Amino acid sequence: GCGTTQTAAGTTSHSKVIGVSMYSLTNPYFAAMKKSFIENGKKDGLQVEVEASNGDQSTQLAQIETFIQQHVAAVAIVPQDSNSIVTAIKELNQAHIPVFFVDSNANTKLMAQDGAHEVEVVESNNYTGGQTVGQEMVDHYGKNAHVEIGIVNFPTASSTQERDAGFLSVIHQYPGYHVVSTLDGNVSPVTGLQVATDMMEAHPHLQAIFSDTGPAALGVDQAITSMHKQGQVDLFAFSSARQNIAEIENNSVYKAGAMQQPKVEAQVEVANIAKYLDHKSVPSRVLIPVLGVTKANAASRLPLSFGKV
Amino acid sequence: MTSIPVLQVSGISKSYNRVEVLHHVDLTVYPGEVRALIGHNGAGKSTLLRILSGAEAPDQGSIMVGGEKRFFASPRDAQEFGVAAVYQELRLLPQLSVGENIYLGHEPRSRYGIDRKKMFRAAEQLLQRHNIHIDPREQVGRLSHAQRQLVEVVAALERQARVILLDEPTTALQADQVDDLIRTVRGIVADGTVGVIFVSHKLDEVWSVADRLTVLRNGDVVLDKATREADKQEVIRFIVGDTHVVESSHGLLSSQKGSSGSQRTESRKMGPEILRVDNLSSRSLRSISLNVNVGEVVGLYGLEGSGRTDFFRLLYGLDSMIGGRIDLAGRPYHPHSPKRAMALGIAFVTEERKKDGFVPMLSTIQNVALPVLSRYQSFGFIHRSTVERAVLDTLKPLQLRGDPSLPATHLSGGNQQKMLFARTLMQNPRLILLDEPTKGVDIGAKAEIHRLIRDLVQGGDVGVMVISSEEEELLEVSDRIIVFRDRTTDGTSYQTKALTDIDLRNLALSEVVS
Amino acid sequence: MKRTRHIPKEMGIFSVLVVVYLLFGLLAPTFMTTSNTFTLLLNGSVVALLAIGETFVLLTAGIDLSVGAGIALSGVVAAIAIQHGLPWYVGVLLALASTTLIGLFNGVVIHYVKVPPFIVTFATMGVASSIPLILTNATPIPITSNTFSFIGQGFIGPIPFAVLLLAVVAIIAHLILSRTVFGLHVYSVGGNRESARLAGVNTAKVDVVVYMVSGLMAGLGGLVDASRLMSGYPTAGSGTSLFFSISAAVVGGVSLFGGVGTILGAIIGAVLIAVVSDGMDIMNVSSYWQPLVIGLIILVGVTIDTLRVAQSQRVSFREVFVARFTRRAVDHAAGEAKSASK
Amino acid sequence: MKRTRHIPKEMGIFSVLVVVYLLFGLLAPTFMTTSNTFTLLLNGSVVALLAIGETFVLLTAGIDLSVGAGIALSGVVAAIAIQHGLPWYVGVLLALASTTLIGLFNGVVIHYVKVPPFIVTFATMGVASSIPLILTNATPIPITSNTFSFIGQGFIGPIPFAVLLLAVVAIIAHLILSRTVFGLHVYSVGGNRESARLAGVNTAKVDVVVYMVSGLMAGLGGLVDASRLMSGYPTAGSGTSLFFSISAAVVGGVSLFGGVGTILGAIIGAVLIAVVSDGMDIMNVSSYWQPLVIGLIILVGVTIDTLRVAQSQRVSFREVFVARFTRRAVDHAAGEAKSASK
Numbered sequence A: 001g002c003g004t005t006q007t008a009a010g011t012t013s014h015s016k017v018i019g020v021s022m023y024s025l026t027n028p029y030f031a032a033m034k035k036s037f038i039e040n041g042k043k044d045g046l047q048v049e050v051e052a053s054n055g056d057q058s059t060q061l062a063q064i065e066t067f068i069q070q071h072v073a074a075v076a077i078v079p080q081d082s083n084s085i086v087t088a089i090k091e092l093n094q095a096h097i098p099v100f101f102v103d104s105n106a107n108t109k110l111m112a113q114d115g116a117h118e119v120e121v122v123e124s125n126n127y128t129g130g131q132t133v134g135q136e137m138v139d140h141y142g143k144n145a146h147v148e149i150g151i152v153n154f155p156t157a158s159s160t161q162e163r164d165a166g167f168l169s170v171i172h173q174y175p176g177y178h179v180v181s182t183l184d185g186n187v188s189p190v191t192g193l194q195v196a197t198d199m200m201e202a203h204p205h206l207q208a209i210f211s212d213t214g215p216a217a218l219g220v221d222q223a224i225t226s227m228h229k230q231g232q233v234d235l236f237a238f239s240s241a242r243q244n245i246a247e248i249e250n251n252s253v254y255k256a257g258a259m260q261q262p263k264v265e266a267q268v269e270v271a272n273i274a275k276y277l278d279h280k281s282v283p284s285r286v287l288i289p290v291l292g293v294t295k296a297n298a299a300s301r302l303p304l305s306f307g308k309v
Numbered sequence B: 001m002t003s004i005p006v007l008q009v010s011g012i013s014k015s016y017n018r019v020e021v022l023h024h025v026d027l028t029v030y031p032g033e034v035r036a037l038i039g040h041n042g043a044g045k046s047t048l049l050r051i052l053s054g055a056e057a058p059d060q061g062s063i064m065v066g067g068e069k070r071f072f073a074s075p076r077d078a079q080e081f082g083v084a085a086v087y088q089e090l091r092l093l094p095q096l097s098v099g100e101n102i103y104l105g106h107e108p109r110s111r112y113g114i115d116r117k118k119m120f121r122a123a124e125q126l127l128q129r130h131n132i133h134i135d136p137r138e139q140v141g142r143l144s145h146a147q148r149q150l151v152e153v154v155a156a157l158e159r160q161a162r163v164i165l166l167d168e169p170t171t172a173l174q175a176d177q178v179d180d181l182i183r184t185v186r187g188i189v190a191d192g193t194v195g196v197i198f199v200s201h202k203l204d205e206v207w208s209v210a211d212r213l214t215v216l217r218n219g220d221v222v223l224d225k226a227t228r229e230a231d232k233q234e235v236i237r238f239i240v241g242d243t244h245v246v247e248s249s250h251g252l253l254s255s256q257k258g259s260s261g262s263q264r265t266e267s268r269k270m271g272p273e274i275l276r277v278d279n280l281s282s283r284s285l286r287s288i289s290l291n292v293n294v295g296e297v298v299g300l301y302g303l304e305g306s307g308r309t310d311f312f313r314l315l316y317g318l319d320s321m322i323g324g325r326i327d328l329a330g331r332p333y334h335p336h337s338p339k340r341a342m343a344l345g346i347a348f349v350t351e352e353r354k355k356d357g358f359v360p361m362l363s364t365i366q367n368v369a370l371p372v373l374s375r376y377q378s379f380g381f382i383h384r385s386t387v388e389r390a391v392l393d394t395l396k397p398l399q400l401r402g403d404p405s406l407p408a409t410h411l412s413g414g415n416q417q418k419m420l421f422a423r424t425l426m427q428n429p430r431l432i433l434l435d436e437p438t439k440g441v442d443i444g445a446k447a448e449i450h451r452l453i454r455d456l457v458q459g460g461d462v463g464v465m466v467i468s469s470e471e472e473e474l475l476e477v478s479d480r481i482i483v484f485r486d487r488t489t490d491g492t493s494y495q496t497k498a499l500t501d502i503d504l505r506n507l508a509l510s511e512v513v514s
Numbered sequence C, D: 001m002k003r004t005r006h007i008p009k010e011m012g013i014f015s016v017l018v019v020v021y022l023l024f025g026l027l028a029p030t031f032m033t034t035s036n037t038f039t040l041l042l043n044g045s046v047v048a049l050l051a052i053g054e055t056f057v058l059l060t061a062g063i064d065l066s067v068g069a070g071i072a073l074s075g076v077v078a079a080i081a082i083q084h085g086l087p088w089y090v091g092v093l094l095a096l097a098s099t100t101l102i103g104l105f106n107g108v109v110i111h112y113v114k115v116p117p118f119i120v121t122f123a124t125m126g127v128a129s130s131i132p133l134i135l136t137n138a139t140p141i142p143i144t145s146n147t148f149s150f151i152g153q154g155f156i157g158p159i160p161f162a163v164l165l166l167a168v169v170a171i172i173a174h175l176i177l178s179r180t181v182f183g184l185h186v187y188s189v190g191g192n193r194e195s196a197r198l199a200g201v202n203t204a205k206v207d208v209v210v211y212m213v214s215g216l217m218a219g220l221g222g223l224v225d226a227s228r229l230m231s232g233y234p235t236a237g238s239g240t241s242l243f244f245s246i247s248a249a250v251v252g253g254v255s256l257f258g259g260v261g262t263i264l265g266a267i268i269g270a271v272l273i274a275v276v277s278d279g280m281d282i283m284n285v286s287s288y289w290q291p292l293v294i295g296l297i298i299l300v301g302v303t304i305d306t307l308r309v310a311q312s313q314r315v316s317f318r319e320v321f322v323a324r325f326t327r328r329a330v331d332h333a334a335g336e337a338k339s340a341s342k
């Protein structure tokens, strides 16, 4: 089941075509979102075509232009970059194709400046998600603890930058908490694994690693296990992968984290698009909460996650 | 010739890997003079020429052109100061056209770029002037070896240089082409402004072209004399530095018939037929018929482009046959690949060693052993010391100068040719195809190679076919000669005893007319 | 450079391009519209620009890995310059200067120090991708100049300005390579550097200039991207641009070993890649399948082209087959003779 | 077959490696520990394995772009096999078979159809990266076999098993290239394909086998990664692996033009890259700066090595400079003489 390959030619038929331009489909998070988009679309009689820009802003632009060529009924975008996507919004506006955002929004100030407009955005608040993980960490070690923290991040995307900022905003309130190393996990388990091993070699007293992406968290988790640092180094991370959530329940390495709800985001987005196309009113902003996950609630969160164990 | 020397070289020294190949060499060329530079393989002739043309920097010494001291950082500098060169290893670029190659580096320009029309017109005139019938728009890669050599020489002459350096410009050329070239060179120096250095291993050429000669031995100038006053025997002694070898090369010197016959048993019984070719045709050859017996050397003669090289390539599986029949040792043979040809006992020395003869980065030992490695291995692992010993034994009689454990590019041109001949000897073949086997080989080693070929056919059950552009060589080494004309032959052969080089030339020409 | 009596070598891959274009057109009605054709050309313009620069470099048997990073550098330099109140054209000049300087450095080190091009441009790729990140702290810098937006978003008639720019640059590059002394020298250096040197070609000039051209093209590509995105994006060009630009040149018949290939070929290669990418998007081919599809289309295309050339240049297929067949028969007979004689 | 009296060429880049290692050790106390040294070797083992395969291919003047994708393919195949209840070793064999088959395909098409290696392996790279995504729907597949985990996580004494595996593979590869008939044939094909063919070398066998070796190495690399992550990750190896493996070989002296280079060099190159990557992480170099730092270290290292070789083989630096200078002086004098005489 990897998407439809029908063309948009059939706009005359009843099923309307929705174009979705995503960040990356090789990240399970977005793979889950895509699946939800297509399934929920089917329920509402919408045909959803999903493209991935694989981390490249100009690819995203190209894909949106393709949607314009196809005269799709609406476009939903997970923006690579909140600024430069504004160009695309303008083009869509000119083509009279309604624009929806999902996962994160475009730069609203710039949009206002350029006279570009969107219909709606379904956001999960990355900043508060980061704060949630920070708070979980503080809860885990105690407010007065002395903790050496390593961060495995993805420094070149705005969503992960926000997560880091949220996380740091909490951590910085506690003088005992020190970030001793920040390395790029490149949203990749292999890179996550490698930088985490290096981090632990460099800082023998490291106690906690924060990973701002799920794929890198997978690698960090294995790094801790394979260096036999269970109990010495704990993992806190953003991830909605079932494998990771199950790890939290098990609680040997992965202590707590935050999960976004890609399925829910897509579901809400599709529902709102359907409403809009039926000329009903839709809210301009829907916030999907980023859920904190701890050992206590992991079991109940498991059904919301995606992937295999 | 009391004028300022057009080229004066003093105290030039050069070492490679701490081995000195030139030792305080002094050399003077006056305008209007052709100076021959001769010496054994690896004596340092090409190295000296490369230094004079700016291709390489000397370790020591100075160069004066037209009385002024010059330093050449690159060939471009040398050309600016009026020095042009033909290198031993041809420098032409196969992807470019003949015209582009001739004018590369000094292209005729129009306001917007290259004036190709003018360039091709000039090239056409130039080629015509030298009696070379080649389309200047043709890609150089499609030319025969001899044609390329001619183009190269003509390109150097065209540079309007004061000093022209020619490193073995005649190796691939036919006798009449050599005569033309010599006439051209004499013509160029005739007006007394240009000086030429001419490297060759063929003493006949030296005597007909050069005013003076310089003999290099192991990087030292050992003789510097007017050609008129020099004696061939003396010169050979200086080249070889060893009287023993002079004896054996004596036959080579005099190009009259009969002298070579003395090395041969007059009435030898031929062995069985090793190769029979009937009515063979390919894309470039038509109905070739001939046969070769075990125990004989068959010379193939023909004008340039008569199809001899193509015939060898076909036999070796490098081209596909379209019609006819080949029998190898009495069995039908259909050439398919070099590997198969080799497995069936055919060995081949190609005419252009640099193109498809050897692998430059491999050592001489590795290059020689490459086709026969399977004999010196167990479980795929090479017995290095055995290989080394076998190769060194084979190389010994060839007087190879240079370190055989170094990459083959470190050898001088003639020594590379010896390396390829050694490879043939290693293969113990039944049928040997030699295309210009002594190209660039010095006088001593050449005689040795001829002797080895004769020994081979007398001793073992081998048949040999030789292509050579030197009539003397063919007459010297072959039992009989087959003449190729216009990409075909019917196999009629001529006993060498009954032939002179003049006869041979006439034979090749006459029937083209008829 | 060659006589025109031969069919140009690029005809083969050009036919492949036409066939692929028509196929996509058949499969998806929206594909073959004028508007979509210009869109795909616009989307492919950056890779095509890089492929032009890469062609110069590859012709000398070099390689330039720094072009992808040059895109980011150029865009960010322009954005910062404009952000600081400089006029847009100063931003453009600074951007082009920055990547051309990188090219100058590449060429000088490659020629004079004789470090392999792969290593030198690997290093400058690192430098050129770090600088934008450091300058911007990984945050894209919005560009506000409206004039600047014309580079990537303007139209002249129905034609996107960037596509016109590409066409002009391609024609100039083509003329340089095919008509000028410098062009001939580029081919000669790539054909055999030593031969070219012996013939008196200024190899230093050739080496340095080709990398500067490649840098300049990366700079132009960066400007097109920045203008389309209206921001200096510090990780622009980090995706497939470099890879696709080399692939475009190679698909178009440029040899990695130097001396062989044309601008025309490289452009055809780049357009082929743009057509396939756009076609797959239009047909909504799953992104899981896209690498496979593009790989196979290019492989099949180049294979057909290769076989066609092999067929026309060498022996005809019939001849080979007849020969093979005869050989079998003969060998077979020989085998029988052998076994009979035992 | 070469005489050993010469200092091996790899000494140059090896000294660079030692110096870089010691420098990082000086700057960061935790760097030069046994434990961190093995960690960096373990982290570099996959690139090193790929570099071994790439060396075989580069020596024949080929290139293999499909190795990065092979990592994902191999890991996913093993994971799926184990998930379906097959024993771990069957998973391992299937994984290795899958990438070796890709290599077989590469070699056959490159040799017989004469399509450039860049194109063929570009296509198989696409295929090998699509298949894992299609098979897994982009979701990693957890591996549960404990035995399997030994490949990437096991230790023998203080040494990680993967590092030992790498050492054994490297030694075998070294012996094959330096001691066997096949090895010499690989060098000869890369040095001058036509000469090798005329000398009776089975070029088909060489071409096909080198790509199979490269595929096999990618498969091994994939197993190491999968075992370290304990999951078949469909985009493993999509990052810098391919690029670093070619760079490692080139840094170690392997020529992209064939015929030159050794396994020893490639391994030293791979370890150098691993040391720099690890050292930068240990020193917490900002990820913005990392590409710049690694690029410059490698450039400086190779430059020093190049200059050293140039110096020892040819003329000394002093001489070159003197010559340059003298030339100017002479030219100048000559110029003056000329103008004076007018």
Ligand SMILES: Nc1ncnc2c1ncn2[C@@H]1O[C@H](COP(=O)(O)OP(=O)(O)OP(=O)(O)O)[C@@H](O)[C@H]1O
Residues within 6 Å of the ligand: B016, B017, B021, B039, B040, B041, B042, B043, B044, B045, B046, B047, B048, B088, B401, B402, B403, B409, B410, B411, B412, B413, B414, B415, B440, B442
């Ligand atoms: N690039 C090189 N590296 C190392 N040694 C070299 C190199 N080129 C030449 N030599 C050595 O220098 C010596 C002189 O070589 P050179 O080519 O000048 O000889 P030559 O007189 O031209 O011989 P030939 O008659 O065979 O052409 C030889 O011993 C050769 O091995």
Ligand SMILES: Nc1ncnc2c1ncn2[C@@H]1O[C@H](COP(=O)(O)OP(=O)(O)OP(=O)(O)O)[C@@H](O)[C@H]1O
Residues within 6 Å of the ligand: B142, B143, B144, B145, B146, B284, B302, B303, B304, B305, B306, B307, B308, B309, B310, B311, B351, B467, B469
């Ligand atoms: N007239 C021609 N037509 C086609 N090809 C030619 C012609 N002349 C030469 N060639 C090509 O040049 C190469 C050598 O030519 P060929 O074998 O005919 O020469 P040859 O008889 O060996 O003469 P020599 O070796 O004395 O130059 C071959 O590859 C051949 O195809």
Ligand SMILES: [Mg+2]
Residues within 6 Å of the ligand: B045, B046, B047, B088, B167, B412, B413, B414
């Ligand atoms: Mg010589």
Ligand SMILES: [Mg+2]
Residues within 6 Å of the ligand: B145, B308, B309, B310, B351, B435
């Ligand atoms: Mg010939």
